[in-house]
Amino acid sequence: MTRVALIAHDEKKSELIEFTQAHEAQLREYDLLATGTTGKRLMEATDLEVERKASGPLGGDLMIGSEVAEGILDGIVFLRDPLRAQPHEPDISALLRICDVHDTALATNLASAEFLIEGLSD
Numbered sequence: 001m002t003r004v005a006l007i008a009h010d011e012k013k014s015e016l017i018e019f020t021q022a023h024e025a026q027l028r029e030y031d032l033l034a035t036g037t038t039g040k041r042l043m044e045a046t047d048l049e050v051e052r053k054a055s056g057p058l059g060g061d062l063m064i065g066s067e068v069a070e071g072i073l074d075g076i077v078f079l080r081d082p083l084r085a086q087p088h089e090p091d092i093s094a095l096l097r098i099c100d101v102h103d104t105a106l107a108t109n110l111a112s113a114e115f116l117i118e119g120l121s122d
């Protein structure tokens, strides 16, 4: 089953929730995971089942990055906050880097997230 991670920084969580609601039928076809707070918010706002990793600042980005390194993740939608620095910036950079190492699909804004979700469907 196609495995997709959903992540959003606090200022972007409402955008990701709206995106997820709008694509709920499509996302139901995927095996979903998320960082801790993002996953909680998505499950409160939709009927989707989302596997929750640790919260981003506590290592959640790295946990998702490890799945990329293992080759078991097909794509990531990661809505970062482009206007505020994050305390765990090194972890965020590590996740982006490992996606490039393994050529894993990564969307960091809604326009590209649309393509990613469509592109991963069979």
Ligand SMILES: O=C(CO)COP(=O)(O)O
Binding pocket: 007, 008, 009, 010, 034, 035, 036, 037, 038, 039, 054, 055, 056, 057, 060, 061, 092
């Ligand atoms: O910080 C994050 C990604 O870098 C997201 O973490 P949360 O989903 O736990 O807020």
